[in-house]
Amino acid sequence: FLAVLRIKLGISHGCRETERKALIDFKRGLHDPSDRLSSWVGEDCCAWEGVGCSNISGHVIKLDLRNSRRCKRALRGDITPSLRSLQQLNRLDLSGNYFMHKPIPKFLGAFRRLTYLNLSGAGFMGRVPDQLGNLSTLQHLDLSWVDFTNAANWFQDLNALPHIQEIELSSCDLGTFPRSLSHVNFTSLTTLDLGYNDINSTIPDWLGNMIDGEIPQFFPKLKYLFLSNNSFSGNLSPRITNTMPSLQWFDLSMNNMSGEIPFSYCQLRYLEGLQLYENNLSGVVPNCWKDSSNLLLLDLSSNKLVGGVPDSLCNLQTLESLHLSHNNLSGPIPLCLKSCTELATLDLGHNNFIGNIPTWIGESLLSLKTLNLRSNAFNGSIPRLSSLPSLRILDLSNNNLSGMIPQSFGDFSALKSAPT
Template sequence: MQVAPVSNLCKLQILNLRYVPINDVLANLEMVFSGCLMNSMEELDLSGTQLSGSFPDWLGNIKNLKSLDLSFNSLYGSVPASIGNLSLLQHLYLGSNYLNGTISKGIGQLKSLVDLDLHNNSLSLSEDDLANLSSLKYLDISYNFIELNKSDDWIPPFQLQSLFMYFCQIGPTPQFPKWLRTQTTLRLLQLSSAGIKETLPNWLPSSLRYLDLSNNEITYDVQQYFPNLIMLDLRNNSLSGHLPPKILNMMPRLKYLSLSNNKITEVKDMFLDGLPSSLEHLDLSYNSLRGSQLVSLGNLYMLRSLDVRSNNLNGMHPEGIKRLKGLIDLDLYSNSLSLSEDDLANLSSLKYLDISYNSIYLNKSDDWIPPFQLNALLMEFCQILPMPQFPKWLRTQTTLDKLYLSNAGINETIPNWLPSGLEFLDLSNNMIDGEIPQFLSKLKYLFLSNNSFSGNLSPRITNTMPRLQWFDLSMNNMSGEIPFSYCQLRNLEGLQLYENNLSGVAPNCWKNSSNLLLLDLSSNKLVGGVPDSICNLQTLESLHLSHNNLSGSIPLCLKSCTELATLDLGHNNFIGNIPTWIGESLLYLKTLSLRSNAFNGSIPQLSSLPSLRILDLSNNNLSGMIPQSFGDFNALKSTPTYQCCYFNNNTIYVEDMWLFIKGSEIKYTTTRQLSIDTLIDLSNNNLSGNIPEELGNLHGLRSLNLSKNYLIGQIPWSIGGMKQLEVLDLSRNNLSGAIPSNLTALNFLNRLNLSYNNLSGRIPTGNQLQTLNDPSVYAGNPNLCGPPLTKNYTLNIAKVEEEEQNEDSSERRMKTLWLYTSITLGFIIGFWAICGSLCCYGHGGSHTSAPLIACLTSYTW
């Protein structure tokens, strides 16, 4: 963007270019402001305009400037002292840049400053820098460093209304700034994630309305009266045992209280029985509450939201819940409560209910109409008594749009009366049968995996559920072909049909599925090749076609699916070379499985894939050497960080695939962290040559399987540096030499197989290897000795020495024989050379050749 002279705008007082991407035009702006605008400009807003470079010193020349906003840019370095020239400046916003170093003295001279926002930089400041800011009302120094260098009785010249210090490093000993006691007008205080380790002080300003002290290590002994406090957030601290008695009496106006993720065991006396409370939102989740303490909460008549998830609450029919008639959100997830429909009968305002991991007794008649209209009902892993079934009152919930009933043991046909307004329906992991629901026209997410559905897939899905974004029908008994209509779901992001009995060819109709992220057709009976239309899926992140009868080669056009993170084509009949373009075009790959096919040729260059964590090329016909570049996989060089799911457009999805780990094939699921999440498997091929030393660079690798090949040479010493290794299988090769002693340093190693090689010498002992005492680990190596093998080490050494002596004697005999042979041949040749010359000379020079031949042939050997 070019900024032309604007001399005709000399009276311009406000310039707002907020979030206009003008990039780096600071030099041009300086030329503009060098004229009359230097005297007229009062407000300058350049926030989010992609400015970069050092802080512009010339801004200190705009004398009448009252408001300056440079936040959300890429400015770096320090704030120049010239900013102190802006004596009229009232509002300064520099948040979310890359400013660092000590804060300039210039800011400390801005006595008119009302708002100062420095959040999300790397600035260092002290209380001295604030000592002259007598007009300050709003201060945000989050994500910076502040030194509390004043004495405890220091009284600042300002009276703040809002103070933000979250993720602020407070000196060498994090603590509450003592001058907070003087801030009698302070309404909002945010000191979350500041590393504070002390008791909640009793001298905080009573003027506070919003107090956020979350994510510290604060303990408490509430003795102070907070007449104005509306919100108190103490989640993720070190609160334990009982809450202080009558805590709510000390805060009569409190509406929001979060004590989540502490170690609180008791809340029975947190308020005075019979005293009306203003509390509307109470979060006690992730604590250690036990017994039937919900009774004590029954007097919180104004309560709208109650969250006690993940505690140890138990007992029958919690009376306290019945009295909370104003409840809108009730979260009882993961306790051991025994509820009944009677406990819900008075909750006329209820919209959100989570009773997962509890039990509920359906004691009302089938025609019972609840007083509430839910928007969301979560009953995952919920024991439904007296028999697992769909609660009949679900038919009355006309506003219900989310229903979670997975893992509830339901064994019946899916009803045709489920609420028609459902957008999210999860019935996975039950024993439900019947027809796939065709009446839920608003449905976006449908999860029916691991049930008893059977028959053919309905081709009417496009008409009956046109909004469908995610469809999971995996692990059922569906048969027949995949209808082409599934490709016509334009909003479809995920299709999971794995582990069924589907047959025929994979449909070649995906050209218009422009939003598809995951396609899993694995573990069926599909034939043919990879459909070419899949290459049109530019957004595809995960493709699973394993465990089918697919054949042919991997189509070249698949290289256009550049967003692929998972490519799983294992257990098919694919042939040809592994394409080189995989390592050149699919740069987001995290998982590549081509195991159990008929690929041949050498392994291509793949080390340019920076995110690759799982590589399985086992059970093919690959030949040649293991590339040395395999030591360059960036994602395997350091300890892996686990990511459970993929995220795209606020969609969370999980995926499954089969991996051969620890001697058996297991299902790898991204929703849980297995002990193995980084793997290289090249086993059962025709690979030859040495194991590259460079593999030792893969310090984050947890499983390495090179078994059943034709590898030679010694086991590289560098493998002992792969500290995360849990599985190492080098069996059934032609490896020789000693086992590296530094394998004892692999503290996580729990499966080792070095059998059927030509290894020799003593087996290393110590540390983790002591636990791997199965002799089969070392079987088929006749020259290995020592525990856990029964072969005596001393006798074996003597045998080796005897063999070496025998080899030495044989070698000496051969050398002696060659010496004598050489001497004899030398004598014969020398003797006959002289004799031949004399013989020839005696016969004259005219017929030299015939006598010479006669001399030589007359000798009897």
């Protein structure tokens, strides 16, 4: 009766024999030092570690052999062409293994149902095969730490993916970057990570959209943009609200950007994180943050900013981390900052702030874990800060403080270090 029921409902009770043989052949081409594939025996490959099958058809639809632990657990060897038999595969993750500096196999472009492909940190290098552009259903692509030194047309290939949502290409030695594109096919893109590539150029027109005239929404769904640790130069585009209206996290840190911070950055209504540290930005911190109600992290440290802390920052009730160190900021710490009660990190070190260290820091900012006020021009006595129950790092060194160190400093329960 159960067998008849399985036939009527089309429910499978094991994997397909051709796919089982393909997986066995794949295993033979691998060196498995920690015996991770020891379960790959028997007739039912759907029960093997890292293999997932459809409950209906029995086809292998997932191969997840990621190595997130230690190098000695990495699979080594070749990806055999026999894997082409897995035509129903929609998820392939080989990240963290080591495939001997071989190029990415061209036949991976034959997996027309693939929605998720992760080959990051797996020892691939060389040309990205044009065939990846055939993955018409691909939504997530992670090739981080793949060596792109000899990959010439990598971006054109990725631009051919019609449904791509997430592209992660950090630490790939991308080198060249297309200055312009006749067509940008990223209307579904939500995540773009090009960090740590030492790209030496201005931000391309199609990405920064510094063109004149009508501004198309090249990235209407983009939420996360990571461009850190490159050599991008030029000014920040004021048109970011038009090209990327859904942006939640923007990391352009450790580049060579210059000029002022445009007011339009305050108009990104969904923005949660803005990291512009270690650039050459100048001018003042714009006084326009009153409507940035979702902002959790603002890091403008290590630039050439002047002026004071703008009052509009005090409207950020959800702000957890404020980093303004290593600039030329001056003036007192504004009283209204006491309303940012969710602050866990307040880093104002290496500036020209003056006046007394406010007593309200120890009374209102009860979530503080890190307080860095070093290398400023603060004077007067050290206020009582021992009521901050979570404070772990306190740095008040290189100021003009006087008087005794408060006895209450001995009451800190979480403090790890307190240079004064």
